[in-house]
Structures are given as structure tokens and as C-alpha cells.
Amino acid sequence: MKRHVAVFFIMVLSLSFLAGCWSKKELNDLAIVSAVALDLDKQGRFIGTFQFVNPGNVTGGFQGGGGGQGNAVSVYSAKGDNMDEISRRMSTKVSRNLYYAHANLLVISEELAKKKGILPILDAFDRDPTFRNTATVVISHQAKAADLVKTLTAIDKIPANKMIKMLRFSERVYGGTMNVMIMDVVRDLTDDGKQPVISGLNLKGSAETGKTLQNIMQTTPESAPQIGGLALFKDGKLTGWLNGSKARGAVWTLNKIKKTEININKKGKKAAIVLEVIRQNTKISATTIDGTAHLMVKVETEGNIGETKVPINLKDPMVIKRLEYGFEGAIEKEIKSAITVAQKKKTDIFGFGDAVHRSQPETWKRISKNWDEDYFAKANVKIKVDVFVRRTGLRSNSFLSDVK
Amino acid sequence: MEKAKITAYQLFALVLLFELGSALLVALGIEAKQDAWIVILLGMIGGLLIFFVFYRLYCFYPDCLPTEYLQKIMGKGLGKSVAFLYMLYNVYLAARVLRDFGAMLLTFAYIETPLFIANTLMILVIVYSVSKGIEVLARTGELFLVFIYFLAGSGVLLVLFSGVIDLHNLQPVLENGWKPIIKTTVRETIYFPFGELIVFTMIMPYLRDAKKIRNVGIFGVIVSGISLALVMVINISILGVDLTERSQFPLLSTIQTIQVADFLERLDVYFVIALIVGGFFKVAMFIYAAVIGTANIFTVTPPSRLSYPIGLVVLILSMTMASSFPEHLKEGVSIVPLLLHLPFQIIFPVLLLGVAYWKNRKHKKQGTG
Numbered sequence: 001m002k003r004h005v006a007v008f009f010i011m012v013l014s015l016s017f018l019a020g021c022w023s024k025k026e027l028n029d030l031a032i033v034s035a036v037a038l039d040l041d042k043q044g045r046f047i048g049t050f051q052f053v054n055p056g057n058v059t060g061g062f063q064g065g066g067g068g069q070g071n072a073v074s075v076y077s078a079k080g081d082n083m084d085e086i087s088r089r090m091s092t093k094v095s096r097n098l099y100y101a102h103a104n105l106l107v108i109s110e111e112l113a114k115k116k117g118i119l120p121i122l123d124a125f126d127r128d129p130t131f132r133n134t135a136t137v138v139i140s141h142q143a144k145a146a147d148l149v150k151t152l153t154a155i156d157k158i159p160a161n162k163m164i165k166m167l168r169f170s171e172r173v174y175g176g177t178m179n180v181m182i183m184d185v186v187r188d189l190t191d192d193g194k195q196p197v198i199s200g201l202n203l204k205g206s207a208e209t210g211k212t213l214q215n216i217m218q219t220t221p222e223s224a225p226q227i228g229g230l231a232l233f234k235d236g237k238l239t240g241w242l243n244g245s246k247a248r249g250a251v252w253t254l255n256k257i258k259k260t261e262i263n264i265n266k267k268g269k270k271a272a273i274v275l276e277v278i279r280q281n282t283k284i285s286a287t288t289i290d291g292t293a294h295l296m297v298k299v300e301t302e303g304n305i306g307e308t309k310v311p312i313n314l315k316d317p318m319v320i321k322r323l324e325y326g327f328e329g330a331i332e333k334e335i336k337s338a339i340t341v342a343q344k345k346k347t348d349i350f351g352f353g354d355a356v357h358r359s360q361p362e363t364w365k366r367i368s369k370n371w372d373e374d375y376f377a378k379a380n381v382k383i384k385v386d387v388f389v390r391r392t393g394l395r396s397n398s399f400l401s402d403v404k
Numbered sequence: 405m406e407k408a409k410i411t412a413y414q415l416f417a418l419v420l421l422f423e424l425g426s427a428l429l430v431a432l433g434i435e436a437k438q439d440a441w442i443v444i445l446l447g448m449i450g451g452l453l454i455f456f457v458f459y460r461l462y463c464f465y466p467d468c469l470p471t472e473y474l475q476k477i478m479g480k481g482l483g484k485s486v487a488f489l490y491m492l493y494n495v496y497l498a499a500r501v502l503r504d505f506g507a508m509l510l511t512f513a514y515i516e517t518p519l520f521i522a523n524t525l526m527i528l529v530i531v532y533s534v535s536k537g538i539e540v541l542a543r544t545g546e547l548f549l550v551f552i553y554f555l556a557g558s559g560v561l562l563v564l565f566s567g568v569i570d571l572h573n574l575q576p577v578l579e580n581g582w583k584p585i586i587k588t589t590v591r592e593t594i595y596f597p598f599g600e601l602i603v604f605t606m607i608m609p610y611l612r613d614a615k616k617i618r619n620v621g622i623f624g625v626i627v628s629g630i631s632l633a634l635v636m637v638i639n640i641s642i643l644g645v646d647l648t649e650r651s652q653f654p655l656l657s658t659i660q661t662i663q664v665a666d667f668l669e670r671l672d673v674y675f676v677i678a679l680i681v682g683g684f685f686k687v688a689m690f691i692y693a694a695v696i697g698t699a700n701i702f703t704v705t706p707p708s709r710l711s712y713p714i715g716l717v718v719l720i721l722s723m724t725m726a727s728s729f730p731e732h733l734k735e736g737v738s739i740v741p742l743l744l745h746l747p748f749q750i751i752f753p754v755l756l757l758g759v760a761y762w763k764n765r766k767h768k769k770q771g772t773g
Contacts, residue, residue, distance in 0.1 A: 023516040101670075129512040132670075134660055183647070183661070190646035354572065361576040 031096035035105040035160035037145035038121060040112040048086035049077040049146035051160055058157055072157035075150045083124035100131040105160040107138050109145035113238035125182050133182040136164050139231040141200035148203055151210030151223050163225050167199055170227055175260035176248045177227050192368045193353025195233050202228035234347035242341055249338030253297055253350045255282040264326040267310045275327050276306035286355040288363055293379035295352050297335055305392040311401035314392045328385040335383050348376040406537055406707055412616040414542035417549040419624030425686030426504050427597035427632055429679055431654045436588045437645050438574050441633040446589040448629025451598025455621045457753045462608050464760045470605045471700040477759050484701055491697045493748050498690035499721035505683035507729045511652060523722055530688045531715035534695060535708040538610055541688055548681050559674050562662045563638060573641045595745035602749050606693040691718060
């Protein structure tokens with residue numbers, strides 16, 4: 001009998017321990033944060049704008065269930081002097097526990113990045129165990145960060161997901177942007193031989209129309225987030241932007257290009273021959289000799305001819321060879337222009353400092369403090385590009401050669 | 405000493421799980437910056453030397469526990485006191501590892517749970533298995549070793565597929581010369597985790613095939629050393645030196661970078677499993693050694709009677725040894741190695757070995773003469 005009582009007692013005890021009810025949070029008591037946007041108010045305090053997922057409205061009508069007609073997300077803001085304060089003040093506006101594990105996007109406004117820099121805000125995201133430091137960081141370019149996360153988007157109903165997917169897709173096929181994680185930014189900030197670089201997002205259209213459902217009921221949403229350039233940082237503060245081909249030149253140098261296209265002029269026509277890059281490998285190296293830094297960028301890339309606008313004999317290997325020289329020049333120009341901007345801004349976003357650190361550790365100890373100003377900004381840059389055109393697609397010569 | 409026998413493979417599994425235990429989770433040897441892996445490998449060589457000291461001692465007295473041969477070497481009174489100190493040392497280390505384990509769980513997973521609850525649940529399981537004896541522990545180890553290495557293998561593959569490894573982070577090699585490397589080795593890695601093998605002196609007599617001890621030990625130390633160095637190489641090449649240094653648990657941050665095909669991500673559970681399995685075996689080995697040793701000194705039979713009281717002591721000690729996690733870590737880095745590890749793992753054993761040599765040589769002479 002005693003034994004039975006003991007067994008019963010132990011079972012009841014384990015029931016209370018093993019049920020896993022300690023600090024439980026029911027799903028319908030969680031507000032899932034999908035994006036965090038940070039702005040600066042006039043007094044210099046932070047405004048945190050959080051995008052919350054409305055789970056009922058995310059699933060479409062096709063999948064059964066009550067796919068709602070409402071917004072896929074709701075957005076609330078709170079002010080505070082630090083991230084924790086903002087997060088706790090949010091409870092005066094949101095009825096549920098904030099759940100950060102799915103927060104994949106951090107939008108920082110250009111103004112905040114310029115005035116206060118990113119140093120005072122990142123620690124909270126780096127330290128918190130629920131917020132992932134693999135979340136993507138972007139800078140809102142010529143727009144408020146809050147407006148970006150307020151804008152409703154089509155196709156991908158959750159705006160945060162749209163922006164992240166857009167960054168990843170564009171990184172893969174175009175190359176003018178990078179998907180930068182919080183972890184990368186923190187690593188670059190602590191690295192004395194490399195400065196951070198973060199992708200920018202613009203807001204097309206007005207912020208007001210973006211907030212309403214009407215925006216995504218049209219075939220062309222009037223307001224939508226768009227990728228716009230790369231933000232350069234120095235000592236944690238935004239110092240400038242790289243746009244268009246310069247941005248792509250920076251991504252080349254950082255060896256992050258996966259696929260892209262390169263075009264050259266031919267026979268008086270602009271952008272007449274297009275090379276589809278299918279793979280590339282970029283190596284950078286740097287040395288200092290007598291107080292001058294010598295930077296070296298080596299690019300090897302392979303691709304196919306993607307398009308021609310002028311008749312040209314693609315059957316001739318010599319013609320292909322000449323085209324390769326042309327493409328090499330085009331890539332070199334892009335890289336050169338990106339490095340020149342960075343040198344002007346005196347911020348080594350490419351990690352040439354790290355290259356010196358690796359090749360001349362003794363010298364690096366001496367010069368690391370003023371690498372950006374005295375060495376990188378005045379450095380000689382050498383760029384060597386090797387392009388290999390492998391194939392020409394389904395046709396050899398273009399039909400243009402035979403147009404009568 | 406209980407009547408039990410374990411196989412060579414089981415001992416190997418225990419050695420490996422014990423070595424990996426908590427060392428896998430922390431930034432081992434990071435004071436040497438990007439050369440941490442060299443520090444670990446040097447520590448491994450040091451660990452091999454220490455193991456040989458233990459092994460020679462074992463060869464002199466293959467059938468007794470260290471608590472017994474201490475008495476044979478040093479005389480009854482002194483031997484018993486030193487043996488008792490060793491048991492206190494084991495209890496203290498068990499409490500340290502338990503605290504590590506509890507604090508880690510609380511830091512990143514169970515933020516609102518009190519430390520006491522996490523530690524109690526863990527120690528209950530440990531004490532139960534310890535009270536069942538070494539054979540049960542050994543068989544559990546046999547099972548979990550396969551499991552852990554399966555996790556490790558798949559983890560490494562996933563990290564490789566994520567394409568986040570940048571070996572440039574390991575350069576320049578030997579940036580500040582050998583000095584910081586030797587310093588970190590002598591102050592840290594040689595004791596933790598390799599010197600802690602001293603608890604296995606309490607288990608060696610249980611091995612069924614005594615001849616295999618030497619190979620099991622060498623093999624266990626080398627495999628664990630290489631595994632630890634490899635993990636550190638992966639950590640540093642993914643996170644960089646700075647982040648590795650600032651991370652409480654670099655392995656967790658490394659695992660969080662895994663993103664394969666948009667669905668194999670957030671594999672934090674890998675870390676939790678490594679944490680719980682490693683913590684379990686490390687604490688269990690220390691407590692087992694303390695239980696067997698104490699029972700042997702005070703002739704308590706059966707020894708398993710002591711496992712619950714000692715478990716309670718370990719639990720309370722783990723709660724009271726430090727008021728904050730940073731304090732706990734600081735003690736572990738700057739006080740424990742020189743004040744506890746150095747005498748208990750190196751100085752005493754080497755002295756003992758010297759005395760044992762001297763005594764036994766005399767015996768031999770008497771025998772032949």
C-alpha cells in the first residue's frame with residue numbers, strides 16, 4: 001500500500017513538472033513581430049515601429065479557412081530612449097505578448113543612421129536570445145523607416161517577407177544589393193580592417209496611400225518598397241550611398257555577385273552586346289610599401305552571350321575574344337568607380353585592411369588606427385578582370401545578320 | 405568499489421563525452437584569438453602527458469581505486485586526507501559544471517525559470533543514474549556517443565552547405581607569436597578539459613581488459629582534442645574572433661547561422677541536445693567519482709547510498725558558489741586553474757608517481773635480493 005501511495009505521489013509530481021507549463025504562452029496571446037523599424041523623433045528619441053502579423057488574414061481564400069479581407073499586418077509605434085523601453089511601452093498599445101523569434105527585418109532610417117549612428121541600437125538585437133541576429137538589416141533611403149513597414153504589399157502579403165525576398169532575389173540575379181544580417185554588421189563594426197555596408201530601400205509613391213488596402217487592390221500598387229543603393233558606414237555612422245552600377249561594383253569587390261548581366265556598346269549602339277554572368281570569383285589583396293597602400297582586385301568570371309542588338313559574327317573565336325576584352329573593361333570600370341567613392345568617403349567597406357592584416361600582421365599593428373584616412377583613401381588600386389565567354393545561347397549568329 | 409565491469413568501447417565513449425561535455429559549448433582558448441585551435445591541440449598534447457602520469461600510477465596498482473593507493477603510497481592518515489580532498493575537488497567541479505549547464509539553459513531558452521528548478525531537474529536524473537552504478541552510465545554513454553556524433557556530422561555538413569565559412573578569419577596565424585598561445589595553454593586548455601581526465605582514475609579499475617586502457621585513453625584524448633579544435637575552427641571562421649569572444653556560447657551562434665534551402669534553419673535544438681547530453685555526462689562522472697571515492701574512504705556499503713546526499717551537496721553548492729554568471733566565469737578562468745587544477749591534476753599526481761616509483765623499486769630489489 002505504501003508503495004502505491006509513493007508511486008502515485010511521484011506520478012502527480014512529475015505531472016506538474018513535465019507538462020512544460022512553466023511560463024507558457026498560448027499562441028493566441030502572442031503578437032508575432034515580423035519587422036522592426038527605427039526612426040528618430042525631433043527630441044532625439046527613438047521611435048520604434050513594429051509590424052505585427054494578423055495570422056487570420058495571411059492565408060488566402062483558396063486554402064480554405066476564413067481567409068479574411070483585412071490587412072495581413074498591423075503596425076504600431078512607441079517611443080523610448082532604448083530598445084527595451086520601446087518594446088515594453090508597446091504593451092500600452094498591443095494586447096498580446098511581443099514575440100520576436102520571427103522578426104526577420106530591421107529597418108533603420110537614414111536620418112537615425114546619419115545622426116546617431118547604428119552603434120547605440122544594435123546591442124539589444126545582438127544580445128536578446130529571441131531576436132535572431134541573422135535578421136536582415138536595411139536602411140530606409142529617402143523615406144521614413146516607419147513608412148516602409150507600414151506599406152502593404154501584393155503577392156507576398158507580409159511586407160517584411162516581401163522586402164527580404166526582394167533583397168535575396170535581387171542579390172542572386174542582379175547583384176546591386178546584398179542581404180546583410182545583423183551579425184555581419186556587428187562583425188564589421190568590431191573589425192578594424194573593414195567597415196559595414198548595408199542595403200538601402202526606397203519607398204515608391206506616397207506613404208499615405210501605402211497604408212490602405214486600396215494600394216494592393218490595383219494591378220500597379222501606387223506605393224511599394226524598392227531596392228535603392230548601398231549605404232556606406234564609417235565609425236558606425238552613415239556617410240554616403242552607392243547607387244546603380246557603383247553599388248554593383250562594390251558587390252563585385254566583396255565577392256558577393258552570383259549572377260548578373262554586363263553590357264558593352266558596339267557599332268555605335270548603346271548596350272549592344274550583353275553578357276550573362278553565371279559565376280564569378282573575386283579575390284582582394286593589399287600590401288603597404290613605404291607608407292603607401294597597394295590594393296589589388298582580381299576578378300574571374302564566366303558567362304554566356306545573352307543578347308545582341310547588332311549583327312556580329314559570334315562563330316569567330318577572335319570576335320569572342322575581343323568581346324571578352326570589352327566586358328573586362330566594363331566590369332573594371334564599375335569596380336573602379338565603387339572603390340573611388342569609398343576612398344572619397346574614407347571608409348574601407350571592402351576589407352582591404354583585413355587583407356593587410358593577413359599579409360603583413362606586424363605592419364598592420366602600427367597602421368590599423370589610421371588605415372582609412374592615411375592609407376586606404378590614398379591607395380593605388382589595381383584591378384584585373386578575366387572574362388570567359390563560354391557559350392552563346394541557342395543561336396550562333398543573331399538573325400540580325402540576315403535581316404533583309 | 406562496486407562489482408562492475410565495463411568494456412573498452414564504453415570507457416572510450418565516456419572519455420569522449422566527458423571531454424566534449426562543456427568544453428564544446430564555450431569559447432575554448434579564445435584568449436589566443438584566431439589561434440585558439442592551436443591552443444586546443446597543444447592542450448591535447450599536455451593532456452596526453454597528464455594521462456600518462458595517471459596511467460603509470462594505475463599500472464602500479466591496477467586493482468585499487470586511487471583512494472586506496474593514495475593510502476598505500478602516503479600512509480593511512482595522510483593518504484585518507486588527501487583522498488578526501490580529491491573528493492571535495494570532484495564535488496566542486498561537479499557543482500561548477502552543473503552551474504554552467506543551468507546558467508546556459510536559462511540564458512537562452514528558459515529565461516523566466518529559476519536556476520534552482522533547472523539544476524534540480526538535471527541533478528535528479530544524474531543522481532538516479534549514478535546510483536544505478538557505472539555499468540548503467542557506461543551503457544548510456546555508448547548510446548549517446550553515436551547520437552552526438554551523428555548530430556555533429558550533420559551539423560558540420562549543414563554549416564558547409566550554408567556557405568558561411570570564411571577561413572580568412574583564421575589568418576594571420578601566430579599573429580602575436582607563440583607566447584600568448586603557450587600562456588593560454590598552460591593556464592587553460594591543459595586543465596580544462598584535458599586535465600579533468602583525472603576523474604577517470606576512479607573508473608580505470610573497472611575496465612574488463614586492463615591492457616586496453618592505454619590505447620583507450622590516448623585515442624579518447626586525441627579524438628576529443630581534434631573534435632574540439634575543429635569546432636573552434638568552425639566557430640571562428642563563421643563568427644570571426646570578436647564575435648566568438650563576446651558570445652557566451654559560440655556554438656549556439658554558429659548553429660543559428662545555418663540556413664539551408666529556406667527550411668533547414670533555426671536548429672537551436674542541436675545546441676540544446678549537445679548541452680544536455682554533455683552536461684549530463686560531465687556532472688555524472690564527477691559525482692560518480694565522488695560517490696565511489698567517499699564510500700571507499702569511509703567504507704560505506706553499498707556506495708550508491710551516498711549518491712543522493714552528494715547530489716544534494718552538489719546542487720546547493722552549484723546555487724551558492726557565485727551570485728552571477730560573470731562571477732562564476734571569472735572564478736573559473738582566473739582562480740580555479742591555478743589554485744585547484746594545477747595542484748590536483750598535475751603536482752600531486754606527479755609527486756605520487758615519483759614516490760610510487762621509488763617505493764616499488766625498493767620492493768623489486770628486496771624481491772630479487
